[in-house]
Amino acid sequence: MGWVGWVGLVAVLVLVVFVIQAGRRANQADWGGPFLNWLDGINRILCRRFHRLEADPVPLPEHGSALVVANHVSGLDPLLMVAACRRPLRFVIAAEEYRRPGLRRLFDAIGCIPVERSRHPHLALRAARRALERGEVVALFPQGRIDVDEDPERPLKGGMAWLSASTGAPVQPLRVTGVRGRGQTLLAVFRRSRARITAAEPRTCQSADSQECLEGIRVAILGRPRSG
Structure with a gap:
């Protein structure tokens, strides 16, 4: 190996050490x-x-337990939420995302909870409740899927209220804005954004059908209430 090769090798090793230490x-x-x-x-x-x-x-x-909920505009949202929090988040994610080739092992390692949206969604809610009962932090998107329009008239999924009411876990609403790759999944990670996460006051739902709790969360994550 010539001196150019040795210099290149040393540069690569220095870069690897730098990345490891930075992380x-x-x-x-x-x-x-x-x-x-x-x-x-x-x-x-x-x-x-x-x-x-x-x-x-x-x-x-x-x-202790907590629920983190946010609006969902892109595939970048979970990474931003993790970066904003000082505790690990166990995400409830769609089963088709969970099964993505090459990612399932990572999703398992970080404790993701897959949900079959078309059938047996209650199984994911039960798994999320068990995680909360163990004192973990569970994260989910109550819009159910990526929703670029963020229509406040569209109902939120009520599972978060049931989880809060049945475990006493506080709900921490977050609002994600400034994402450039809105509506995109993997590509959004590679499109440079000027992202912002706004945290509202946490609240605890007293019942699974608490409209006051759901409306407060809706306003916090979507930025505006329903017209009615």
Whole structure:
């Protein structure tokens, strides 16, 4: 190997060490293992440097259960939410996303809960409730799918209210704005944004059909109430 090759090899090694150390330093949540914690740090760097994320402090409890809910405009949203929070988030995700080739192992490692939207959605809700009962933080999108229009007249899924009422877990609403790749999934991660996460006051739903609770969450994540 000539001197050019050695210089290139040393440069690659230095870059690898730099990336490893940068991910470790940026890590802010304990995901239960060094590799996942490193990924947490890399994701925070990606969101804050590339997507220029500005986020309100998210007032999650240091210990115990909580529900994090947000509007859903792109596939970038979960990464932004993770970067804004200091605790690991267990996402309830659509089964077709969970089965994406090459990603299922990662989704399993970070505790994602797949939901079959067309059949047996109650199984995912039960799994989410068990996670809350163990004191974990569960994240979901009550619009049910990516919704670029964010029509306030469209009903939110009531599962979050049932989870809060049945476990006593507070609901922490977040509003995601400034995403360039609205309506896109994977491509949104690679389109530079000027992202913003706004955190509303947490609330606890007293019943699964609490319209007051659902409307408060709707306003917090969509930015406006229903016209009626």
